[in-house]
Amino acid sequence: MKAYKDLSKDELLKLKDELTQQYEDKKALGLRLNMARGKPAAAQLNLTMDMLDTVNSASDMLASDGTDSRNYGCLDGLPETKKLMADMMGTNPENVIVFGNASLTIMYDSVSRSYTHGVCGNTPWCKLDKVKWLCPVPGYDRHFAITEHFGIEMINIPMTQDGPDMDLVEKYVNNDESVKGIWCVPKYSNPQGVVYSDETVKRFANLKPAAKDFRIYWDNAYVIHHLYDDNQAELLDIVGECAKAGNPDMVYEFASTSKVSFPGSGIAAMATSAANIADVKKTMTIQTIGHDKINQLRHVRYFKDINGLKAKMKAHAEIMRPKFEATLKVLEDELSGLEVGTWVKPYGGYFISFDAMEGCAKRIVSLCKEAGLVMTGAGATFPYGRDPKDSNIRIAPSFPTPDEMEQAADLFALCVKLASVEKLLETK
Amino acid sequence: MKAYKDLSKDELLKLKDELTQQYEDKKALGLRLNMARGKPAAAQLNLTMDMLDTVNSASDMLASDGTDSRNYGCLDGLPETKKLMADMMGTNPENVIVFGNASLTIMYDSVSRSYTHGVCGNTPWCKLDKVKWLCPVPGYDRHFAITEHFGIEMINIPMTQDGPDMDLVEKYVNNDESVKGIWCVPKYSNPQGVVYSDETVKRFANLKPAAKDFRIYWDNAYVIHHLYDDNQAELLDIVGECAKAGNPDMVYEFASTSKVSFPGSGIAAMATSAANIADVKKTMTIQTIGHDKINQLRHVRYFKDINGLKAKMKAHAEIMRPKFEATLKVLEDELSGLEVGTWVKPYGGYFISFDAMEGCAKRIVSLCKEAGLVMTGAGATFPYGRDPKDSNIRIAPSFPTPDEMEQAADLFALCVKLASVEKLLETK
Numbered sequence: 001m002k003a004y005k006d007l008s009k010d011e012l013l014k015l016k017d018e019l020t021q022q023y024e025d026k027k028a029l030g031l032r033l034n035m036a037r038g039k040p041a042a043a044q045l046n047l048t049m050d051m052l053d054t055v056n057s058a059s060d061m062l063a064s065d066g067t068d069s070r071n072y073g074c075l076d077g078l079p080e081t082k083k084l085m086a087d088m089m090g091t092n093p094e095n096v097i098v099f100g101n102a103s104l105t106i107m108y109d110s111v112s113r114s115y116t117h118g119v120c121g122n123t124p125w126c127k128l129d130k131v132k133w134l135c136p137v138p139g140y141d142r143h144f145a146i147t148e149h150f151g152i153e154m155i156n157i158p159m160t161q162d163g164p165d166m167d168l169v170e171k172y173v174n175n176d177e178s179v180k181g182i183w184c185v186p187k188y189s190n191p192q193g194v195v196y197s198d199e200t201v202k203r204f205a206n207l208k209p210a211a212k213d214f215r216i217y218w219d220n221a222y223v224i225h226h227l228y229d230d231n232q233a234e235l236l237d238i239v240g241e242c243a244k245a246g247n248p249d250m251v252y253e254f255a256s257t258s259k260v261s262f263p264g265s266g267i268a269a270m271a272t273s274a275a276n277i278a279d280v281k282k283t284m285t286i287q288t289i290g291h292d293k294i295n296q297l298r299h300v301r302y303f304k305d306i307n308g309l310k311a312k313m314k315a316h317a318e319i320m321r322p323k324f325e326a327t328l329k330v331l332e333d334e335l336s337g338l339e340v341g342t343w344v345k346p347y348g349g350y351f352i353s354f355d356a357m358e359g360c361a362k363r364i365v366s367l368c369k370e371a372g373l374v375m376t377g378a379g380a381t382f383p384y385g386r387d388p389k390d391s392n393i394r395i396a397p398s399f400p401t402p403d404e405m406e407q408a409a410d411l412f413a414l415c416v417k418l419a420s421v422e423k424l425l426e427t428k
Numbered sequence: 429m430k431a432y433k434d435l436s437k438d439e440l441l442k443l444k445d446e447l448t449q450q451y452e453d454k455k456a457l458g459l460r461l462n463m464a465r466g467k468p469a470a471a472q473l474n475l476t477m478d479m480l481d482t483v484n485s486a487s488d489m490l491a492s493d494g495t496d497s498r499n500y501g502c503l504d505g506l507p508e509t510k511k512l513m514a515d516m517m518g519t520n521p522e523n524v525i526v527f528g529n530a531s532l533t534i535m536y537d538s539v540s541r542s543y544t545h546g547v548c549g550n551t552p553w554c555k556l557d558k559v560k561w562l563c564p565v566p567g568y569d570r571h572f573a574i575t576e577h578f579g580i581e582m583i584n585i586p587m588t589q590d591g592p593d594m595d596l597v598e599k600y601v602n603n604d605e606s607v608k609g610i611w612c613v614p615k616y617s618n619p620q621g622v623v624y625s626d627e628t629v630k631r632f633a634n635l636k637p638a639a640k641d642f643r644i645y646w647d648n649a650y651v652i653h654h655l656y657d658d659n660q661a662e663l664l665d666i667v668g669e670c671a672k673a674g675n676p677d678m679v680y681e682f683a684s685t686s687k688v689s690f691p692g693s694g695i696a697a698m699a700t701s702a703a704n705i706a707d708v709k710k711t712m713t714i715q716t717i718g719h720d721k722i723n724q725l726r727h728v729r730y731f732k733d734i735n736g737l738k739a740k741m742k743a744h745a746e747i748m749r750p751k752f753e754a755t756l757k758v759l760e761d762e763l764s765g766l767e768v769g770t771w772v773k774p775y776g777g778y779f780i781s782f783d784a785m786e787g788c789a790k791r792i793v794s795l796c797k798e799a800g801l802v803m804t805g806a807g808a809t810f811p812y813g814r815d816p817k818d819s820n821i822r823i824a825p826s827f828p829t830p831d832e833m834e835q836a837a838d839l840f841a842l843c844v845k846l847a848s849v850e851k852l853l854e855t856k
Contacts, residue, residue, distance in 0.1 A: 037500070045498040049485040052722075056484070057477040070473040072465070072691040100528055101720045108715040115544055116554065116578065126544065126554040142717075149714045150544065258717075263500040265722040286577045287536040289570075289686075292529045292720065294480075294693040 003339035031372035069293040085269035087306035119213035134182035136164040138381030154383035163200035188222035191394040193346025195233040205241035334413035340420035367415035431767035459800035497721040513697035515734035547641035562610035564592040566809030582811035591628035616650035619822035621774025623661040633669035762841035768848035795843035
């Protein structure tokens with residue numbers, strides 16, 4: 001395959017005609033496809049239906065410590081639920097608070113609490129002139145939406161194959177007191193599938209923040225969400241590493257079972273130091289009478305332990321893997337050698353990240369849409385929805401069927417080609 | 429019975445000796461009783477165990493509009509859940525947002541959102557020098573804890589048998605722009621069991637707030653929580669009344685199934701105007717990916733409709749009523765005529781409110797505690813925990829068994845007598 005950039009103007013014009021014809025043919029099919037949603041397919045949800053039988057009218061509803069899971073009380077989670085979530089995150093139960101149905105809400109509430117009441121006795125952020133936040137890019141749009149909602153100035157940090165550019169992270173965190181946090185998805189990052197290297201984690205743990213209330217928001221969303229039985233990434237335990245480095249209070253870690261059991265009906269947790277837990281609980285005791293303990297019991301009795309969670313994730317992977325592979329095969333077959341985009345094969349998580357030629361992402365997404373394929377909006381993976389290079393596109397292969405996924409990937413590749421040719425013609 | 433205040437010093441001294449002896453005898457029994465907790469008894473929780481079978485591995489998990497209740501999506505609640513909660517509150521589904529497991533959290537989040545982002549475009553409260561709040565007293569300590577947590581200045585408003593003193597409410601709300609809210613438990617109020625009269629509700633709906641962002645926090649916690657089949661209180665629909673009065677945006681109403689199904693595992697909702705719903709959703713869409721829809725489905729399929737809820741509340745009442753009546757009988761038998769306290773027989777809700785002689789509440793609670801009976805702390809029913817008369821005590825008869833309740837009430841009455849005699853002797 002010849003790279004598009006090496007084609008002459010005439011060759012490009014001819015190619016454009018061919019691609020346009022193919023595109024019009026596709027459009028005529030009236031497809032209705034969606035690669036935007038990072039949500040499990042129905043087949044995955046079916047995997048856990050028997051969890052709904054686990055707690056029933058005949059069940060003993062007492063937790064291991066005698067708590068009646070049906071009544072008020074127990075602010076921070078049943079002991080066995082803390083243990084399960086601790087094992088999931090690779091930390092200790094005493095570092096864990098179990099919350100409600102989503103880690104996103106814990107993150108929002110953590111930013112909100114810092115804004116209204118401050119972190120561990122420091123000035124509430126609403127009283128500060130300026131609060132800044134580091135955002136490894138590309139990243140997760142819902143993270144950026146939270147910091148934007150609170151008027152926090154977001155600073156892009158480029159991702160490398162080992163995690164965020166740590167030179168830049170250190171420069172900002174260690175020197176600028178207004179930098180109060182950083183969004184991280186350290187394992188199978190959203191959208192690139194990057195796993196933070198041991199060195200990256202250790203450099204995080206050894207930050208010397210200018211701000212006493214700087215916190216790493218460590219969203220371990222895909223902690224056990226492997227796609228393969230082998231090639232499973234290992235990530236250092238950030239809570240432990242921070243403690244070792246003399247920075248025990250510097251991190252909030254988050255995880256949930258949203259993509260293990262049921263999105264919206266799972267359980268979510270935070271792991272952090274004793275001092276942070278005490279600080280969080282001061283607000284938590286005002287905000288809630290406690291979370292859904294029956295659902296906590298349901299999860300623990302169904303999964304039993306970390307091995308139960310892992311076994312379920314293996315079943316998820318068997319459904320997810322063919323979709324990822326079908327997508328990657330189409331990208332490989334259709335685009336390799338053309339030099340119109342790059343992508344990385346992920347070993348876990350929910351996404352494939354595609355980097356188009358500069359200035360092409362919006363056009364690609366728009367071409368897809370016109371032909372019946374909904375993609376995540378171009379720019380969504382950047383703060384304020386602004387991708388400076390207009391290049392990154394997030395592909396979510398989980399929700400469609402494998403057949404739909406192949407159709408969708410095919411159409412996507414065609415749109416990439418067409419947009420790239422258009423772009424190259426602009427300067428010929 | 430002769431009123432204690434009419435006894436001579438000698439009579440009081442003799443009485444004190446007798447009561448002290450009785451008290452020491454009680455203390456020697458080593459009782460462990462609790463009338464502090466407004467939580468359902470295990471027998472009540474057993475009433476709803478079969479709800480746990482309603483949604484199981486064989487269930488159709490699609491909601492009425494085709495939403496897969498197991499997956500992401502549906503920010504404001506399944507249509508059938510909105511309908512159920514609307515019927516519970518006596519309003520329309522389009523006025524309802526279904527939230528998570530507790531109305532307290534909705535209230536906290538509403539205050540927090542107003543503090544960080546303002547109400548419908550008005551200045552966020554964190555940017556104001558002063559925010560004030562009206563607190564009908566005695567009231568609910570967890571309400572007061574929320575406003576205290578945000579540094580909001582709380583102003584006591586005396587309760588009457590028809591609800592809060594509306595002259596005072598109107599004076600503050602209609603003239604002071606820094607008054608941004610009022611806590612109300614309009615039906616079977618916590619702790620007095622007062623039901624707001626139609627006139628009170630209409631006067632609320634016709635307030636002319638100085639502040640555009642003033643909101644009534646209408647915590648309809650006991651909306652269907654009657655103790656009797658007859659004598660069921662009716663309350664006007666505040667959302668409708670506010671609309672009629674040209675104040676559609678002035679109220680947030682809250683309710684939950686916490687004391688219908690399971691505390692902590694129920695569903696909670698807010699009812700308000702379209703404009704407020706749009707305003708709330710702006711933040712909600714950042715804060716959550718949606719609440720637990722499987723639990724919503726479980727509730728709707730189990731209760732089916734408002735009649736299902738009402739039938740369940742009848743069964744709850746049959747368990748609660750004997751405890752209330754046992755308590756009231758002891759108070760009547762032991763204290764009537766002594767003029768050492770007043771109380772009102774409630775027809776719903778979870779509490780009996782007792783007003784001791786001025787300056788006696790703390791002493792009574794402390795005497796109870798010493799003899800093994802935990803009561804809600806004296807002062808808890810007032811903002812900042814300060815009862816200016818040191819008089820009000822909240823009695824929660826729901827959790828103990830009827831036998832325990834009778835024992836507890838007996839001990840309580842004895843402590844009331846002893847503390848009253850001590851108080852009268854101070855001035856003889």
